[in-house]
Amino acid sequence: SLNERSTPAFGAGFYLSEEAPEGGSRDRAHAFFVDGEYTWRRVDDLLEPTRGVMANAQAGVGIPFVSTRGFLRLIGRTAAWWPLGRDTQLALRADMGAVIAGARDGIPSNFLFRTGGDTTVRGYAFESLGVQRGTAVIGGRYYAVGSAEVTQWVNESIGIAAFVDAGNATDSLARFSPAVGYGAGLRLKTPIGPFRFDVAYGEKTQEVRIHFSVGLSF
Template identity: 35%
Template structure:
């Protein structure tokens, strides 16, 4: 709250949901949706931890970690609104190994009317280890025209 140890009054709404849909006996289709908005009059007085950037292994694969935001003077700065969605299909391929194909789409903007998403597509492998799932993905960032390799441990999708 402005005037009480702060330069600005703001509020943030954020939510992330994951839904698993079994297909047959062992395959699974996974959907994820992430939405957020920071409400404030003056965004420059809000700490950047309370704004949004996205990109990387648990958001839009194929892009560098937190590289999707608002471009300003050659830098990527965070924005007030965020939307990210992912669809992934996982199929058993050998013993404790799963193959995966996915598409991610998301982005950040200062206002919803300015929001434009970026898309990443790719393939991956998952090992169901005794300590949790370990994964590797090769993803292509469509708009950036780049490939990236992403590693994950645990259920980070």
């Protein structure tokens, strides 16, 4: 059976950032940020779901006059699981976000988006996908990530997975170009949560990377 649960959360804080990417100019910014989020789950198991849906929505505001630049930050995330047979499972995930402001200058770097890595776009280094500035990759005002994965369970605790991920971060939706990664991996159900070992190929970099993660990636 599917269990339904929803969780709201709220927060506020003052943030400072100073960024000096190699080959780029130095940026200093601050923000007083107020945010809230809501998570809804309807799954058969909160730790290791095999059937159901999860969704998360986040909204926050960098307050004008007490921030270098006022801005609105929005994030939406969803994941779904379907059994394709007694021992086969399909998992889909989609994330997207936007920082709405007159320009990116004056927004602390931790509110901008980068992606890539174990739980987003496999085949790429952690947060290596974003906006190129000089020789560095910095955060963008928009991002989107999608993933599809099929797992074939050999027994109750060991599975073999094949997957494809795609995503990127950008400052311009017109220039958004998803980086694609795909590969295969091992799935283990352990007392501390699901363990994933993946080997992935990143089309953009033409490199193979190994990824480890523990726990639900949503």
